[in-house]
Amino acid sequence: MFSDNTLEEIRARMNIVDLVGEYLPLKKSGTGFSGLCPFHKEKTPSFHVHPVKQVFHCFGCHKGGNVFTFLRLIEGISFPDAVRKLADKTGVRIEEESPRRQAGHQKGPTEPSRAQKALEWAAKYFHYLLTEVQVGSSTRAYLKGRGLSEHSINKFKLGLAPSGWHTLSELMQKRGFSMTELEQAGLAIPKSKGSGYYDRFRERLMFPIRDPKGQVIGFGARILTGEKDQPKYLNSPESSLFNKRLQLYGLYENQREIRLRGEAILVEGYMDVVGLFEKGVTNAIATMGTALTEEHCRSLRAQTKKVVTVFDPDAAGKDAWHRSVDIFMRAGMFAKDLELPDGLDPDEFVQKYSAEEFYKRCEAAPRQVTKLLREIATQGTLSEEQRGHWLERLTPVLVASRRLPDRALIWDSLALVLNVSVEMLKELSQGGPATRAAAANPPASQRPRRPAEPAKPQHNLDALDLQFFCAAVAAPELFLKSEAAEWLEGIRGETLRGYLAELHQTADPAALQSKLLGIQTRDSSTEFQEEVAQALLLETKDSASVFGTLLRRVQDRKREFQIRAISKQVRLSQRLGENDQAQLQLLEKLKNLRGGP
Structure with missing residues (x-):
């Protein structure tokens, strides 16, 4: 692909000490230089550079080579890309091999497009405005206030887009770029009415986005003015160069x-x-x-x-x-x-x-799937509604985990926290009957009792939940004086838990009735309407006693839920082989809840 003359000329012009010194500090050591190896962790320098032989070698990880090897390893690029980068750095004109010697080789990449060249030019201009002229002083002060030094600004080549609707495009036209090329680069936008263009980025802090080779392919831009009708962050549009689904900001720089x-x-x-x-x-x-x-x-x-x-x-x-x-x-x-x-x-x-x-x-952070398992375990005994939700949400995880070496452990743990069989999870991961039965269709107890009237919700409300809700409605003063933390976790169903939390935010008993009317208007289920109507007819002298009794029952159930949840967490912790300290902390919580010595 490259002629021997090209490679020799690059080697002759590129001093390996200078190249390595751009990436890590070197100290004189005998006839050469040494430093901490950039390819493995170490505290004592074992990385050596020899200026006479123009090679490097690490006695720790045993990596070594010439300027091409070093650049390929340090930037994670291919040999051809390393050659092109060094040729550009040293000003060497690349000569391709003769057609006969190139037989069987693939062609190298084409010359960068005009759009890509426009992006490179714009990035340098934006950086110049931010770092070297008066117009960038206020933005420099803003970045200083955010704790950023010149080193970080230069590392990421942050920049400043100028003000004005045509400032950038007019300047780039003078540098030989056409408006079509600027549009292709995502730097200019055609006017919606009439002819002409305007600049996409104006008075914004610019973040150049680079591909794995370090080429600018787009920008992220943060607004610096107080315009409320403008998005805080603005990206380059999707193009043949820039695709948000592919790019990660900072991957090249870091x-x-x-x-x-x-x-x-x-x-x-x-x-x-x-x-x-x-x-x-x-x-x-x-x-x-x-x-x-x-x-x-x-x-x-x-x-x-x-x-x-x-x-x-x-x-x-x-x-x-x-x-x-x-x-x-x-x-x-x-x-x-x-x-x-x-x-x-x-x-x-x-x-x-x-x-x-x-x-x-x-x-010390937990593995994602482990954290997800813990999150489910903390919910204790799941309702059918909750279990259906998690089964549906976890189906992609089950499918993705089928090839993992610790799949059995993950599935056993999921079966534990969801209280289902491993066989059911297996069917779910394969799109079998369990998928339709457990995820797509709700449990029988959750299905509408009157399919002929689908507009009316039927919640199949938990008896204690409903009794406590009615007691709260009948004794609003006592309910509003109670702390939500005393009873909220003891409510099994999500529907009534949400209604109770909404009512508890009311300022006074009189306003609670108005808020209740709003809930009744939204929820037309027969069971709910009938029970609330009956609650409103309770004798005042009975309501306080009933509320107190039901509050204690809900608190007892809350404690029962917590005991079940922590017991499940203990079993999960044991199954995952977590350290004894974590298990001891859970067991201590369990002992306190049970009131043990």
Whole structure:
């Protein structure tokens, strides 16, 4: 593919000491240089570079070679890509082999497209505006306030899009780019009315997005103005160069540390990646504001098969890691999930504590599927509705886990927490009868009693739940004075639990009746309407006594639910072979609930 003359000229021009020095600090050692090896963890330098022989060698991991080998290993690229990169760096014109010698070889990649060249030019211009001219001073101050140094800004080549509707496009036209090329690059947008274009990115903090070779293929952009009608983050449009389902932000910039640590940390945003790097967490990546895909996993697998997800502690973050469990499994990756305390996001946590503490927590984080099992186990005895929900949600996990070496352990544990048979899970994973019976169709007790009137919900309400709801309605003063924590977990059904929580937020007894009327209007089930009507007719002198009695019964059941849940967690912990300390903590909770000595 490449002529011998080309390779020799590159070797002659590229000093290996200079190349290695771009990636790690070197110290003079005898006739050569030494440093900590970038390819394995070590505390004492065993990595040596020999300027005379123009080679490197590590006495720890035994990796070695010339400039081409080093660049290929450090950036995780192919030999042809390493040659092209070094040729560009040294100014060597690449000569291809003669047609006869090229026989049987594939053609090399074509010249970068004009759209890709436009993106490269724009990235350099954005970075220049941010770092070197007065117009970027306020944005530099903003980034400084966020704790970012010049080193991090330069590492990720952050930039600033200029103000004005045509500033960028007019400048790039003067540099020889056409408006069609700028549109193809996602930098310009055609006007909806009339002819002409306007700039896509204006007054935004720019995050260049690079492919595995380091080429700019798109941008993420954060708004810097107070325009409420504009999205906070804006990405380049989908194109032949840029596909959000394939790209992970930070993967190119942090690839060396990801390979060195053998693990990547998946966070939710660009600023999290840059902020973590600033504080010493140098192996973070993020998706482009979209859900994780199998294509993302394939991109990541080139660097590592281990990942720790660190999502925001809200409902969306919880749903994100739930959905990622089977995706990582199908990709053959080992995934853990880290939940940070006090609702902190990763950047805030590292700023408050340290990178060292963050990495310690990543090390101790549970495997995703283990965490999911614990989450189900904490719910104790599941209702038919809850079991159906989990069976349906876990079907992709079951399918994905069929080829895992510890499949039997995972399925046994799922059978334990869901209180179903392993045979049922097997059928579910194969799309057999269990899928239709347990997931697609609700249990018989959940089906409508009057199919001729599907508009009327039939909840098959738990007797104690319904009695407590009616007692609360009949004694609103006592109900509103009670603490929700006293009884909420003792309500078995989700429907009445939700109604009771809604009523308990009422400010006074009079307003409670109005809120109850709203619930009755929404819920037209016959059983519910009849029981509530009867409750409203209770004698006032009886309502306080009835409420007190039922409150104690619900509290007893809450304690029973907690005992069952913790007992299930103990069995799960034993089955998963977790450490004795974790089991002792659960047993201590169990003893306290049972009132034992």
